[in-house]
Amino acid sequence: MAAAAPRRQPTLDQVAERAGVSRSAASRVINKAPHVSRATRDAVERAIKEMGYLPDRTARALATRQTGIVALAVSHDDPELFADPFFAQVIVGVSAALEETDLHLLLCLASSGRGRSRLTNLLQTRGVDGVMLMALRGDDPLTHIVRQAGVPAVYGGRPLHFEPQWYVDSDNAGGARLATEHLIGLGRTRVVTITGQICTEVGEARYRGYREAMIMAGLTPHGTAEGDFTEAGGAAAMRTLLDRHPDLDAVFAASDNMAAGALRVLAEAGRSVPADVAVVGFDDLQIAERTEPPLTTVHQSIQDLGKEMTRMLLGLIAGQERSSIILPTRLVQRGSA
Amino acid sequence: MAAAAPRRQPTLDQVAERAGVSRSAASRVINKAPHVSRATRDAVERAIKEMGYLPDRTARALATRQTGIVALAVSHDDPELFADPFFAQVIVGVSAALEETDLHLLLCLASSGRGRSRLTNLLQTRGVDGVMLMALRGDDPLTHIVRQAGVPAVYGGRPLHFEPQWYVDSDNAGGARLATEHLIGLGRTRVVTITGQICTEVGEARYRGYREAMIMAGLTPHGTAEGDFTEAGGAAAMRTLLDRHPDLDAVFAASDNMAAGALRVLAEAGRSVPADVAVVGFDDLQIAERTEPPLTTVHQSIQDLGKEMTRMLLGLIAGQERSSIILPTRLVQRGSA
DNA sequence: TACGTGACTGGAAGCGCTTCCAGTTTCCGT
DNA sequence: ACGGAAACTGGAAGCGCTTCCAGTCACGTA
Structure with missing residues (x-):
């Protein structure tokens, strides 16, 4: 190792000695605590500057019982799931906060x-x-461990069949309703949906939103096929739907990736979008701007999700009461509907 | 807060007391140190189990002067850069290691x-x-700080104009050579290139590889346009090249994104790929499988990059000597060349 | 002038763990 | 039976910081 000079960093004791005060006084200066005379403060600050002193994180952590670190845990069976740009966005938001x-x-x-x-x-x-x-299943043992360890915890999204005490989630049902209502507003009545896995909260909520909108409009859900949030899954589901409901005139896909797959299949089938079939996606990922035609979709701010989770966690750590948050979604109109 | 029972976790002292031995003995058992009798070990292990003892990370860190944490730093001016799937892959690799x-x-x-x-x-x-x-510029003050702080550090990729003591990098020049040689092997002689920013090491290295391959084959570099690694940049560069070198018969794009842009422009210009113009990209991202036609490209394993960086860092922390690593690249043939 | 008040101070006791060291025991070979 | 090495043990000194507390001091008031 090119380990730097073996001389260790100065300690608080050395700073105090140099400043001619006690260690406690020096500590108070560093922590901007009250009851420090001007003279003491100046002396300590000068010593700090001269010695290039910086408090040791670990020692401070032991004394204060605070590490200064928060964890973002992504618990899921598929190690590749993390490659989804979703998480990168969450992290950008968390970091910003x-x-x-x-x-x-x-x-x-x-x-x-x-x-x-x-x-x-x-x-x-x-x-x-x-x-x-994030991304854990309802029965993930982690929920239990977290509870038991007594560590402040906030959830990003809700596991299925389990409502965490503190969470931040996008308004998935509301967004799906928005999308479906938009299609209905266009005069479409034979609206089908491509869902995500119904065994996930997101998949279920977006499906629920679709149903609610249909029923509110006095329509009956026209057709449903379950996808898996991927492009290939969306394509397969679209084929199924075309087969079973050749008369469909609109589709709400629960993710942009699935919508992209659906668009491809519709094109192959000779249906023109949006003339014959209107399509709306969900997520507003980059891909939505690149499909042919560009995808009308439901936008959710994933960075905000990260930010809000972080703020909530900071609040909990500080001992404040907080309440869970549902983040709004909004429709982004492009060419497909 | 739903802070769990205020009763704190048991400490080593309590474990020792319960086991009827000294704290040092208990510590030895926990750290699997030698010189511990069977009886002592059993007693301590039983106490640990009964009390559910787990050593406090912070205290241990203070005593050993080891935090048990390594940092992955992404230093760059653009906060959105992190959204590039590249980093997610690095992280997956690092985590695995x-x-x-x-x-x-x-x-x-x-x-x-x-x-x-x-x-x-x-x-x-x-x-x-x-x-x-990762992702820092040659003049990033961080390089200096890291050096001065004496913290073991490994670089992912090399900053331009600065060769870190320890780094892991993909063989960018070699990959570019591979790609260019492939095009030449196909009988193409009027090979142009779309580069990344030449002011980055990656951009420069991939351009260098292209030049080397051309010159080795007795050809002169036929045309160059600088892109910025994005699809739009690639498209713009392709337009420039078509304009200046209408006779081009192959293009090596220094990234898949740029290659995708180039393919789009070529299609618009009525050039058929690969018949009229052969195209090779670099990176082997997901997008490479979805272009029309699918993109022949240079594959690099970004997860491996993360893994190797981590292994190298672990070695350095353990005080071992290491040498920097250049990871191999390979050509993946699809339809575009 | 005496006294209560509040700002300031340093000593000392932690935070929970590792590790050095000196002392004790055990177990050989002889 | 005995000397010595090797195995084991617990006391104590840290790691570097925070914080409680008892004490000092200067001040304004009665």
């Missing part, structure tokens, strides 16, 4: 059993001040 | 001045055991 604080972000990809036990250990050994949990 | 250890990953997006100073502080206050640096 953290930027204004002195906290740092620990990222935990807990897909394997080993990964999960590492995370568990991290929480139980008081390695972080709080944790944000 | 870390999974086998007891270390955790701290993620630092240091784009703003504030972010950079936070990172600086983290390193100087001994908040992490080592750091992996």
